Amino acid sequence: MSVLQAYGMGWRRLWQNRPYWGLFFALNFGLALTTAASLTAFLGKNAAHSLSISDSLTASPYPFLSALTSQFASDLDFFQYQSVGVALVFFLLQIWLLGGWLNHLREEATGVARWGFWGGAARYFWRTFRLAAYFAVIQGALLWAFVKLGASIAKDFSILELWSEFDFLHALWWLLPLYLLFSVSISLWHDYAKIHTVYRDRAWLTRPVVESTRLCFKYFGRFFSLYALNLFTLAAVCAIYGMIANSIPAHSMAGIVLLFLWGQLLLLLRIGLKLANLAAADYLYRQVSDWNAAAPTTEGITQRYNDVFNPKAEAL
Amino acid sequence: MKAKKRISVLLAVACLLLATVGLATGQSSAPSPRIANYDVEVTLDVAEKMLRGRSQLHWRNTSTDTIRRMPFHLYYNAFKNSQSSLLREWYKLPPYFSQQLQYDGEWGWIDLLTVVDEGGRSLLDQHRYLQPDDQNTADRTVIEIDLAEALLPGDSLRLDFTWEARIPRSMLRSGYNKDFYFIAQWYPKIGVYESPGTRYAERGQWNCHQYHLKGEFYADHGIYNVAITVPQDYQVGATGIAVDEQVLGSSKVYRFRAEDVSDFAWTASPHLQVQEAQWADVRLRYLSYPDHAYMGERYFAVLKYCLQYFEDLLGPYPYPQLTIVEPPFHGLFAMAMEYPTLITVGSFGFLPRGIHTAETLAAHEFIHQYFMHLIASNETEEPWLDEGLTTYFEARMMDEYYAQQNSAVIDLLGVRVHQKDLNWNTYAHLGNPKIAENDRAAWEYPNGGYEYISYKKSGVWLWTLEGFIGRPSMDRVLKTYFQRWRFGHPCARDFIAIVNEVVREDHGDRLGENLNWYFDQVLHTTAACDYKVSYVGNFLNLPPMGKDVVVDSSAEAGSRYLSKVVIQRVEEMQLPVEIEFTFFDGHVERRQWDGRARSVNFFFSRDYGVRSAEIDPERKNYLDINYLNNSYTYVPDRVAVRYYVGRCMVWMQQVLQTVVALV
Numbered sequence: 001m002s003v004l005q006a007y008g009m010g011w012r013r014l015w016q017n018r019p020y021w022g023l024f025f026a027l028n029f030g031l032a033l034t035t036a037a038s039l040t041a042f043l044g045k046n047a048a049h050s051l052s053i054s055d056s057l058t059a060s061p062y063p064f065l066s067a068l069t070s071q072f073a074s075d076l077d078f079f080q081y082q083s084v085g086v087a088l089v090f091f092l093l094q095i096w097l098l099g100g101w102l103n104h105l106r107e108e109a110t111g112v113a114r115w116g117f118w119g120g121a122a123r124y125f126w127r128t129f130r131l132a133a134y135f136a137v138i139q140g141a142l143l144w145a146f147v148k149l150g151a152s153i154a155k156d157f158s159i160l161e162l163w164s165e166f167d168f169l170h171a172l173w174w175l176l177p178l179y180l181l182f183s184v185s186i187s188l189w190h191d192y193a194k195i196h197t198v199y200r201d202r203a204w205l206t207r208p209v210v211e212s213t214r215l216c217f218k219y220f221g222r223f224f225s226l227y228a229l230n231l232f233t234l235a236a237v238c239a240i241y242g243m244i245a246n247s248i249p250a251h252s253m254a255g256i257v258l259l260f261l262w263g264q265l266l267l268l269l270r271i272g273l274k275l276a277n278l279a280a281a282d283y284l285y286r287q288v289s290d291w292n293a294a295a296p297t298t299e300g301i302t303q304r305y306n307d308v309f310n311p312k313a314e315a316l
Numbered sequence: 317m318k319a320k321k322r323i324s325v326l327l328a329v330a331c332l333l334l335a336t337v338g339l340a341t342g343q344s345s346a347p348s349p350r351i352a353n354y355d356v357e358v359t360l361d362v363a364e365k366m367l368r369g370r371s372q373l374h375w376r377n378t379s380t381d382t383i384r385r386m387p388f389h390l391y392y393n394a395f396k397n398s399q400s401s402l403l404r405e406w407y408k409l410p411p412y413f414s415q416q417l418q419y420d421g422e423w424g425w426i427d428l429l430t431v432v433d434e435g436g437r438s439l440l441d442q443h444r445y446l447q448p449d450d451q452n453t454a455d456r457t458v459i460e461i462d463l464a465e466a467l468l469p470g471d472s473l474r475l476d477f478t479w480e481a482r483i484p485r486s487m488l489r490s491g492y493n494k495d496f497y498f499i500a501q502w503y504p505k506i507g508v509y510e511s512p513g514t515r516y517a518e519r520g521q522w523n524c525h526q527y528h529l530k531g532e533f534y535a536d537h538g539i540y541n542v543a544i545t546v547p548q549d550y551q552v553g554a555t556g557i558a559v560d561e562q563v564l565g566s567s568k569v570y571r572f573r574a575e576d577v578s579d580f581a582w583t584a585s586p587h588l589q590v591q592e593a594q595w596a597d598v599r600l601r602y603l604s605y606p607d608h609a610y611m612g613e614r615y616f617a618v619l620k621y622c623l624q625y626f627e628d629l630l631g632p633y634p635y636p637q638l639t640i641v642e643p644p645f646h647g648l649f650a651m652a653m654e655y656p657t658l659i660t661v662g663s664f665g666f667l668p669r670g671i672h673t674a675e676t677l678a679a680h681e682f683i684h685q686y687f688m689h690l691i692a693s694n695e696t697e698e699p700w701l702d703e704g705l706t707t708y709f710e711a712r713m714m715d716e717y718y719a720q721q722n723s724a725v726i727d728l729l730g731v732r733v734h735q736k737d738l739n740w741n742t743y744a745h746l747g748n749p750k751i752a753e754n755d756r757a758a759w760e761y762p763n764g765g766y767e768y769i770s771y772k773k774s775g776v777w778l779w780t781l782e783g784f785i786g787r788p789s790m791d792r793v794l795k796t797y798f799q800r801w802r803f804g805h806p807c808a809r810d811f812i813a814i815v816n817e818v819v820r821e822d823h824g825d826r827l828g829e830n831l832n833w834y835f836d837q838v839l840h841t842t843a844a845c846d847y848k849v850s851y852v853g854n855f856l857n858l859p860p861m862g863k864d865v866v867v868d869s870s871a872e873a874g875s876r877y878l879s880k881v882v883i884q885r886v887e888e889m890q891l892p893v894e895i896e897f898t899f900f901d902g903h904v905e906r907r908q909w910d911g912r913a914r915s916v917n918f919f920f921s922r923d924y925g926v927r928s929a930e931i932d933p934e935r936k937n938y939l940d941i942n943y944l945n946n947s948y949t950y951v952p953d954r955v956a957v958r959y960y961v962g963r964c965m966v967w968m969q970q971v972l973q974t975v976v977a978l979v
Contacts, residue, residue, distance in 0.1 A: 028969050036965040048952030050944045051930055057956055062733040067943040070745030087975050094976040136978050160486055165645045166607045169665050246730050256959045263966030270973050
């Protein structure tokens with residue numbers, strides 16, 4: 001079993017389940033569309049009749065954008081609040097769908113059918129949500145620790161104390177990679193905790209988290225290599241996007257449409273990458289863990305299902 | 317015969333004496349009047365953070381008045397205690413300053429020990445502190461000394477000072493931190509005696525303001541011979557040129573001479589490295605800590621461009637050297653200042669290469685060599701005269717410089733921002749454009765007003781002035797102003813007089829009898845400018861209908877469309893307005909409007925309706941604070957809207973996808 005195999009498997013399984021890929025993309029697109037709709041109305045009302053918006057496509061957009069943001073500062077506050085609201089809704093829906101995706105991956109790989117995509121989404125929402133909250137706290141703590149460390153190296157950027165800004169910049173050469181290493185490791189741990197939670201199907205998260213931690217420590221090399229491969233893919237995708245996006249002239253409707261579609265392709269790949277990463281991790285998880293022994297049997301599941309949803313089944 | 321011979325000898329001796337005096341002060345062919353001349357010896361005590369100095373002032377009374385007392389700036393006393401006007405004006409000190417000032421050792425001050433005239437008479441017994449600006453009796457930044465003997469018109473005087481100064485730590489412009497020293501406004505400096513007719517003086521008067529938080533300096537030109545003693549391992553950079561270096565035990569004495577300058581500043585540190593470059597007869601000397609040495613070439617390139625630009629436009633830079641000092645991070649308090657032949661710049665290692673703010677700052681400080689050093693206007697009373705012109709030139713020169721390189725002052729990730737637009741945005745949007753009149757003294761500006769108005773608004777209305785009178789006339793104004801007032805003390809009135817003179821010659825009555833109507837608005841009021849195209853309408857030109865109609869056979873009657881365009885003056889400022897109307901058949905027509913009424917309608921009767929109306933199509937008027945409403949198109953530009961919506965949507969999608977990295 002190799003990491004490359006898992007990587008390839010991740011993409012293969014994503015392709016096999018492309019309707020779900022489309023679903024995740026549609027969610028992202030649909031929610032972003034709500035802000036786009038109000039922005040269209042705002043620009044249509046306040047700027048569409050001004051030549052400055054037309055000029056901004058061929059010359060520097062700075063005069064137009066600076067004028068717009070200052071003349072309509074309060075209107076733009078609305079977009080800010082709307083964006084935060086949309087992000088929050090997207091965050092919750094993403095948690096919901098990811099539970100379904102993980103359950104679907106598990107069922108597909110093990111052949112043990114339980115609740116399907118939508119049932120899994122509902123069943124694992126609260127657990128995935130709690131996991132997201134715990135790991136957000138851990139990520140936050142990590143960020144806080146590194147910011148404090150950076151600030152102490154930079155002596156809080158005090159003019160009185162810091163000798164040179166290069167003291168800080170040079171420290172960034174090791175500080176930033178170190179932070180990324182830790183942050184990525186926590187994300188990795190988070191992913192395997194999610195997978196383990198779905199396989200174990202326990203209401204309490206302590207054991208899945210502890211067990212997935214052990215797993216991550218034990219197979220850190222493989223897990224991290226897979227993660228690094230996915231991150232490298234993401235970096236490559238973004239670089240290619242940037243290079244091509246900057247060369248698309250946006251002065252005509254065709255150019256604007258092309259630029260928009262190119263942006264959608266990037267989004268599609270980013271979303272695919274996230275799902276493929278989970279699929280590959282799921283594959284790797286099954287390769288290294290005793291998931292089969294630990295997983296509830298079909299009978300057990302049916303029993304538990306009946307316990308909860310159909311208590312009269314046994315009597316019958 | 318004997319008497320004749322005696323007279324001849326006496327005449328010869330007199331001539332020789334006159335020649336000697338002339339040579340000593342260099343008055344005969346000197347470019348400046350050389351009124352205030354200083355010989356200074358100062359020792360930097362790095363252990364005690366003290367300056368111990370002796371200075372000799374040679375002052376010439378070029379006025380027609382008899383001088384009986386003299387005021388001196390003691391700038392360092394602004395840091396003597398929390399009651400000084402400067403620290404009171406600071407209102408709320410930045411934390412690092414207020415924190416340090418809690419410790420006695422961090423204050424700065426200057427004590428005059430002796431002041432003696434040529435006759436050996438001590439003058440310090442007859443002194444008083446003046447507070448001409450705010451009557452804050454605790455302020456000790458201006459001292460007035462009575463002369464033992466009145467100084468007659470045309471006479472010269474020598475005063476000998478001994479003094480001690482405690483260098484403030486990390487303070488405004490001047491001070492020390494760690495072992496970096498930037499020493500400015502550090503010696504007893506005489507005020508300016510304004511004869512009747514100089515600037516606004518109706519009778520002879522001293523001009524010597526307290527040291528304020530906002531506002532800078534005003535001084536006469538002269539010769540400075542300065543000997544600076546520092547520890548042997550210290551490198552020194554200063555105004556003028558180094559004429560001698562001498563090691564004395566563990567110390568080193570640097571001797572500098574600067575001719576026809578109005579001030580003297582210097583820096584010292586054991587870590588300063590020197591790079592040099594040459595432009596024509598001017599040596600460029602860049603002093604920085606090693607980690608900023610890479611900026612040297614960038615500064616040299618832009619400063620050579622500036623030197624050439626001003627030589628072509630105004631006149632040559634008259635000094636043999638320009639010293640550029642880049643303070644280290646812990647010396648940032650000294651950054652972004654101008655002194656004669658010495659400027660301080662600033663850059664940060666984390667700025668991307670496409671951001672040219674460091675070069676722009678260097679250009680800005682260099683421009684000050686012309687506007688307030690060579691043309692020594694009063695920065696304290698009329699800050700716009702130097703900061704406005706400097707801001708004007710900064711945008712003009714930098715935008716042209718980077719345009720030559722197919723770049724801009726900010727050129728990052730495909731976005732280019734020009735300095736002129738940055739300055740306009742700062743004036744129109746980031747501050748309050750109506751916060752104060754432009755003719756206030758520096759210390760009288762309310763919070764933030766000094767920067768927004770004396771720098772940005774002045775720069776913007778000078779651009780607008782250029783828009784109205786044209787680049788050739790503007791260049792003639794600036795050249796005349798420079799040539800007429802080089803080494804002089806002009807005021808706003810003098811600048812305006814030159815504008816009116818040149819505009820009258822170049823444009824006759826086209827812009828009115830004079831441009832006072834313009835200066836009255838931009839200088840003396842808080843009025844802002846905003847013209848707006850509020851309506852564009854096209855209607856089918858229907859034939860007359862109804863009872864008893866009269867048949868109209870005019871050309872207009874036969875046209876297909878009647879169009880109406882409404883222009884409004886939203887703000888108070890009244891400026892001539894040019895409006896460009898574009899019709900659907902591509903025809904373009906321009907109309908002029910005096911811009912006085914609150915609203916004006918334009919009617920057209922054509923076969924094609926008006927597609928767009930645009931105020932100020934060539935963007936000559938940078939004073940207009942709302943650029944969006946300067947034009948109106950009959951048909952909205954949906955393509956551009958879709959472009960921005962599309963970009964924002966992709967950006968929003970990216971943000972959403974980034975947020976869920978936490979899921």
